[in-house]
Amino acid sequence: MIAAGRYADAYMVNWYSNVFPGILGRTCDRPCEPACRRGRVEEDNLEKPEPVAICRLKRVAADHKGDIGARLPKPPTKKNGKRIACIGGGPAALTVARDLAPLGYSLTIFDQDPKAGGFMRTQVPRFRLPEAVIDEEVGYILNLDVEFIGGRRIDSLKALLAEHYDAVFVGCGAPRGRDLEIPGRQAAKASIHIGIDWLSSVSFGHIEKVGRRVIVLGGGNTAMDCCRSARRLGGEDVKVIVRSGFEEMKASPWEKEDAQHEGIPILNYLVPKTFEHANGKLTGMTFEKVRVEYDTKGRRNLVPTGEPDTLYPCDEVLIAVGQENAFPWIERDLGLEFDKWGLPVLDQQTMQSTIPNVFFGGDAAFGPKNIIWAVAHGHEAAISIDQYLNAESLADRPPPQFNLVSQKMGIHEWSYDNDISNDLRHIVPWAAAEKTLKSIKVEVELGFDAATALKETQRCLNCDVQTVFKASLCIECDGCVDICPMDCITFTADGEEADVRERLTAPAANLTQDIYVADGLKTGRIMAKDEDVCLHCGLCAERCPTGAWDMQKSLIEMTYAGPACHAPAPRRNAA
């Protein structure tokens, strides 16, 4: 759709499942990209194997979509009288509201901050995610007649439950940043900040300046946001210092690159020992140099190298060494059970807690993850709440709908683009550094323009288009075997899977990818196709004289809260 310029259509597909295309298109951790076939296919073929820029293409759809107001669901004209409270106004709770409000539920979202958005608003800096994008996509949800009560912190679950909500959704995030209790922490506390709290203060304008020399501790994405923010608030000498190796850092590779690109060095194998201070003023930090050693059990340990400790002078320190869940506001006598790590005991699928009408999602559920996981939890919790309030079994969840449609239009014409591009991943353009480093509000990434977006979409290998084989039509001419550029197809004797994998034209080494096997051939052999690096170029189908191969587009329709989940489930017609 993006290739065809149907940005609004693309946006709506994305909006239904991901809820925040414009936000995620800028900030997502991209769990999809390591799974992208393009990365595997380019292995050993092109200089630098890279997946399709899926995330940034979603941003393209959001940037170019125009007005989609008319396509959004309308607030219900009639409410069903059921009231749901959401604690925390982050992505998980907003997803619950988006899924349930159009069904007639009355949603109330409580948040300690004055505006909704949670993590997306308070911790992702504005130079990565402009306020207008958050306002727009959060607005789409709040406009569904969802009540948002900002600036109200829920201090007691017991008190909230006493307000007789039909269901409560807890999406309060993982609000406590880990501290670093080493000598000097207390004495110099005025210049030492917890990363997520500092980012939040920056976001709401409470902090506008930082010292000239800043050290950021920690190797996650929060650390990257801290150092890049500091660079924009007056930090001239900003460095990131991590205990472990550069490669082991939790931050996404591109976020590390972005930080380095802005002249921020990342120093590794340095364990913090003390905060140095004079007259109550921070002067620097000392670190012990370490290296990696593996013990007899193969475990990785950091051991001191024995070199003298190093002192890095600094004016301020930002600690971004992890986040924790904390539920001091949930009374322990309510019947809500916690596990030994202090996390609520939940059903992994339904997100239901040990109090039947209390559900969790986002970082509050299973510890810190990311926005897209929070959205996924929100969808599941919404289904559960809807089923729970209709007195139905939460375990009874309909699977996603699945549809296959042939793409054949002529002998070698398909209703998808099957020509394979050899382009390398295109780079998202940046605004000029002299402009972006001056203000924390200037967005760094400019997003693809339409022409570059088109080129990037051509790198997509159409994984939605399946090669479908019909053995009864096959004459075993080997045409498909010969033409396949990736050596995916083999006709061979039947056998055990491990044995067949070895006997393929190119042995199928990726055991996580199933082999497509068909029997019923005249010679008694089987057709075995290793799907791992299939390009979906359709040449097998174009070379097939009998139409035994067909290219069929598969469409998965996820299950959302609503009538489809109610028993007896009325079958929806697949679109």
Place this chain on the structure above:
Amino acid sequence: MTYLIKPKLHHPGLPANARGFTRRDYEGKISTLCAGCGHDSISAAIIQACWEMDIEPHRVAKLSGIGCSSKTPDYFLGNSHGFNTVHGRMPSVLTGANLANRSLLYLGVSGDGDSASIGLGQFAHLMRRGVNMVYMLENNGVYGLTKGQFSATADKGSASKKGLANADSPIDTVSLALLMGATFVARSFSGDKGQLVPIIKAAIGHTGAAFIDVVSPCVAFNNHSGSTKSYDYVRAHNEAVNRVDFIQSQDEITADYAPGASVDVPQHDGTVIRLRKAHPEYDPTDKVAAMNYIQQHQALGEVVTGLLYLDSDASDLHRNLNTVQAPLNSLTERELCPGPAMLDKINASLR
């Protein structure tokens, strides 16, 4: 056929041979033949054989005549020398090229029309002379480019696509090649690369005229129930007399077979052709017996495949003519004009 260029991307695990080339490097342009054509499988078999033998593509000359089969050299070995001759004249042009430069590997690709009709005389004389080459005859029994009339190799009684029976006797190119003195004669099937690839490798290793008749179904005109050259018919009537292993160096000979089940035939150049026998009584070094066997089984409607005849002590045109080893284009004036003393000597020998 397809309009698309085959994507440059290849399987990440695609191996390279001793020359550093992958199999994909031996490919040519994208085929314009009909989808499912047996000829495309034969092209793929040639690619596989050349890759496995570490052949340098620029040391290969591929020659062909006219016809569907003769188009195929465009679809393999894109970095080799090529010559598309007049219809049926591939053998004479190839003979000339071979005489001029014996250092190249000659691959003649022809079809049943090109070799058994218009070029029958050329075919016969090339075999007689023992030109050192691999002659691939892609045999589908019809004239595909002119909408499927019977060719000279169509079996008597076999039907056309419209149902008419063929009244003419077929030319059996394998028997003809044997009669004419070919020193390596094989038949295979485009739908069985396991058999075809080793045969091509053995033919490339053979010094002398090596002839391979490959039954290659024409999907557009000759793959129906009345045809004797369809995928189904050939599969049902395929009588493989043996399986070939072509062994390039002595240290590769490792596999053990039951005594009598296989026979190793050493070649001039140190390579070995190992025949795994499917029919114990079949002896591919006995020419008269081979001709008898082929005729008897053909009369039963069987398609006899495998390495049918091999003369491991074969000679070739260059040895017979006692020609110079070096390619003619490398000869300098010193060799070509040896001077009056040599001329006198030659003249004296003729007096």
